[in-house]
Amino acid sequence: MAKEKKLVEAITSMEEDFAQWYTDVVKKAELIEYSNVKGCMILRPNGYAIWENIQKELDRRFKETGVENVYMPLFIPESLLQREKDHVEGFAPEVAWVTHGGMEPLQERLCVRPTSETLFCDMYSNIIQSYRDLPKLYNQWCSVVRWEKTTRPFLRSMEFLWQEGHTAHATEEEAEERTIQMLNVYADFCEQILAIPMIKGKKTDKEKFAGAHSTYTIEALMHDGKALQSGTSHNFGDGFAHAFDIQYTDKDNKLQYVHQTSWGMSTRIIGAIIMVHGDDSGLVLPPRIAPVQVMIVPIAQHKEGVLNKAYELRDRLAKSFSVKVDDSDKSPGWKFSEQEMRGIPTRIEIGPKDLEANQAVIVRRDTREKIVVSLDEIETKLAQVQETMQQEMLERARAHRDAHTYQAANYEEFKELIANKPGFVKAMWCGDEACELKIKEETTATSRCMPFEQEHVADTCVCCGKPAKTMVYWGKAY
């Protein structure tokens, strides 16, 4: 029992210190390990397997919309990065520079890609000639590097894994349509698979991507009331096309500039899964993303028939679920703690009495509800339990978000809420960047997005009192 206690006690409680709870969970659930390289993390099997499932799901959804995968170089020559003015200003301060190859200094420095717009543009200028070559719908899965001073596992690290989609279109309308389409792919994936509800909207000019005409975002609310930007989709218009001279001949044989988009989701989203669903026993993974969906824990496994029955059950369930048996020499209590720490959505307990009664006990990770089921119908029951759990996790996350979404009609209310009520604050905005800056400086809250679903919560800007143009979601963010 001492050992069991140790595992649970190893993590700080959420209410006591959320940041410490987070750090404890990523370490104790063996998602990551810190590396010898400052700011770079190691994704261990439990963590990487979640990313593999995210990749599989997203990749399928991308391909269904016609996207094809490519791989671009890791390095960007300095001169290429400088081709688009806003873009280089946004990224140059935070890139890693390669200056030597082998024993020799390079003639031109290369940066390790912080994002690959410039490389894609350079390629598109070579391979796009005619309207027949359009659209180009390319994506790549890779790692990128941004020289961050302070880092946190998944949320902010010097190197992280992501996908970056880059498309080129004949018309402005088609590019805008693709930008929104991919935002919806992200939002649907997060809701359906990760059980995380998203606010979809547009970033203000201040918050948009370096070089974009407009940036769309999906924003989630974490358990502690902070917001997390979970995926972005950018419409570049023809800005990059002008900078990189990407032109095509249209059907009338006239030269036209292409319109471009890019969109990305990263391992950051794993931080969201942890902070939306986790509890004081560790991780809670939605069944649809969990690398292991079922852990079978034999009770009194030394008793005759128990282990064999557990293996038999595993082989049966393996046809429809990702399932393992914990047949180690640890105690059942210790095994429960480990399964809970790792967030495995369901546990099946099976012991000598269950064998006699031809039954087993399913235990839900989120509610800890125990469901006794006959072994004859365990596949069906388990599928139902997982399905219910998936739906209820989404509903709980939505209820939590809604209960932590406030609205403010004036600046006093706004400041009061931001200071005392962790969550989203809906408030009107005049559209002036000065107000956005003032709010950030005085309250540390930032504009998360101008949601597609607009509401009229007041007539005037929450900051300056001038006539309002838009409702904005504000919040403190990761």
Added chain:
Amino acid sequence: MAKEKKLVEAITSMEEDFAQWYTDVVKKAELIEYSNVKGCMILRPNGYAIWENIQKELDRRFKETGVENVYMPLFIPESLLQREKDHVEGFAPEVAWVTHGGMEPLQERLCVRPTSETLFCDMYSNIIQSYRDLPKLYNQWCSVVRWEKTTRPFLRSMEFLWQEGHTAHATEEEAEERTIQMLNVYADFCEQILAIPMIKGKKTDKEKFAGAHSTYTIEALMHDGKALQSGTSHNFGDGFAHAFDIQYTDKDNKLQYVHQTSWGMSTRIIGAIIMVHGDDSGLVLPPRIAPVQVMIVPIAQHKEGVLNKAYELRDRLAKSFSVKVDDSDKSPGWKFSEQEMRGIPTRIEIGPKDLEANQAVIVRRDTREKIVVSLDEIETKLAQVQETMQQEMLERARAHRDAHTYQAANYEEFKELIANKPGFVKAMWCGDEACELKIKEETTATSRCMPFEQEHVADTCVCCGKPAKTMVYWGKAY
């Protein structure tokens, strides 16, 4: 017709200039595009899709042996790279160095990983404590960088994609067993999926991996008679464990050093697929690895019912094959050329006359054999054609290799063969590195491997005439 000619004429014939043929094919089949970064290539959708299929197949085979995926940092601090003496000597001359992060110079240089032994060792020293923590069977899919002076698409580039497996074991025997197991995984994959027969063997000390006790290799013969090292598996013994202090307490509570392995396969293997199976019309992909297995080309597609029938057929075949319809406004001849250039294993031609006769024509890419089949049984017939093609491609590759494998009893014969008969030469070796060096210097042939299947082709070393120890495969290599 002018246009059709153009596509075919765009590639040099193999007999005329094999190197140019290769370069033409990778470009015209749109596998790669050269990038702005010297020595780095862009993998375009046709090329990357082959790599995705390779990944899927290998990853499944790895996981079946208990391997788990992880992700390690891109960077290695200089001091960490230097921990194992032979290893740093092997790699330091060819790495890219990051010296600046953002605006500031780094206190310690970081190299971009050329391979990740040092990072895995550093992690293992942190996470391995007891015999219960063993074995560790980790793998990662990533890109690595080696500062090469002369580069060729797939075969040698500054950055390339690969997987690197790194395992840690309690005993020497277990490590050796794993080393051979993974070599067999590679060889089986290459034969069964890529239709490329492999010679399995051990590298000489001169040719082994920097820091390894022993290196095993699979070697293939290309169409031009040159060898290609296609995958390697290394047994490190406990050398790295000593350098990185990776110890565990065994069952008797004594400290022991772990024994380690690593093994890798890269995008280089795509070069082998091209050079083993390709012909003067372009790429020929084995059905089991082809991203598109069937291209349906409608004949007289403007005629009523043709396109609809083509789509209907696609939807039917899509249940068992990866299939596309080329419904572009190009001529059928042009479509045939494109499908052949891309190496799509089978083409289905269907036109108004076929519709009347309830039939279609399957055309094999490798032999160009035309098979008229009833639409009622096209799934079965197509599966048979693809299966036959897969087998015959392997047999053809094996026959070609065997026909280009020679043996030499003395140095005169050896030099004569290497100079005039492109292929493998089997010859005896005394085991002395001096002979290996002399052979390389005088003939440019290198020792490819000491094959597991040894033969006694002479009593004495082919070079010095002293008593022979081993039969070696020699050849000029990529």
